[in-house]
Amino acid sequence: MSELIGAPCVILNEPQLAENIGSVARVMANFGLADLRMVRPRDGWPQERAWASASGANWPLDGARVFDTLQAACADLHRLYATTARPREVVLPIITPREAAAQLRTAAAEGLNTGLLFGGERAGLETQDIALCQAIVTIPIDPRFRSLNLAQAVAINAYEWRTADADRPPPAFREGAPPADQAMLDGLYGQLEGELEGAGFFHPPEKQPSMVRNLRAIFARALLNEQEVRTLRGVITALSKGRGRVLAKLAAKRAETEPSSDERP
């Protein structure tokens, strides 16, 4: 059994039942995880029933943090993997819990912050949440009965994390800038989507959400480093300002060469 330094955090997105949150804390403790985060728990926080169902695994609950948005919950993370049985139209790698555990251990060994994301009991994860992740983890459950309890989903992943082989050769030296965390990516997304919106890119408007998440998933799975994010942001700035300049030039040219309509006879 290897050291559990760099264990992933567990993010519950819109969890519903306090009992399930307590059960999640219990399995986290079973497998050496401690950092529990929640996005908009349905019934607020804290809730006594969570502690009652944790069987004494109080520390993940005592230290749990609540966030208004998933972006805020994962701002410091470099790798976030979404566990869902229903991968939708997001283009991300789909991996097993075992592969996820190995990849997260490797990332942790490189000093990166990692997390596992789980949806609420009823709704699961929205595509826009998944699009913030670097991969989709799919537990190989029987297609005839897909209703997996939230704590069980956490347990399978936590178990795989704990048993994952960390005796791998040290990761290749990563040259250059450190990997971007989610907060940096969020800044990139905000800039890109703002510029695209101003440019009328999102057409028809009802397609904007799916277009946004498809774009985000591209960058999410690219495992960008900080320098690359800065470069991309420079690219967006250059393109959008350039477009502005082009438009300005075109406007100027038109003004020079075309008579204004009110000058016509």
Next chain:
Amino acid sequence: MSELIGAPCVILNEPQLAENIGSVARVMANFGLADLRMVRPRDGWPQERAWASASGANWPLDGARVFDTLQAACADLHRLYATTARPREVVLPIITPREAAAQLRTAAAEGLNTGLLFGGERAGLETQDIALCQAIVTIPIDPRFRSLNLAQAVAINAYEWRTADADRPPPAFREGAPPADQAMLDGLYGQLEGELEGAGFFHPPEKQPSMVRNLRAIFARALLNEQEVRTLRGVITALSKGRGRVLAKLAAKRAETEPSSDERP
């Protein structure tokens, strides 16, 4: 994903909470298991709350069978693995859930009946129960928090069963008699222990339980085939009858050579 023919049964020994039985049924269904057996469920059977907590995974509950003894519950099995976090003084192989899954799949591929045994919520498994098994499965939980929920323990094993690689080369042809099931072993144990008790072997009497389970564990882990059980039973018969003959001869010899006390002057 391979075919799930030959999936192990799940035996719950003295389970307490109906909710946990329902949760066990749910994870069994998640991972393609269906054969649920219980030994002396504390609150009787059936119990509505089990169905209520199975989230629709009714079929393992509908088909569940209840037994008075573990021996009866596992009579048709050839391989029974006990999951316990606390292996006691029974000399059995201690393996991981992953190793267990691979071994059980191999056994199933040979046509053997397999099972996973879990203790009740509070007491776990008694040593005498473990001694009926061919191996002990230990889930690598954090020693700082060993309180693993029953359904979680089933989930880890069922998950490993489902993901175990069945694309292994076909097992070597097993010559000779088919493997003995638990009922045959139980007959062997009964004969052996009866003879030993008659011979005054269990001394001091308070050590009988531990002596019995140590003997059983030896034969349990030997993976005996039917012919070997018959041979061993013949051995026991021969030894005990032989002892009877020796005792009879000794008695006869004494009667011949020693004068009886009331014949003395």
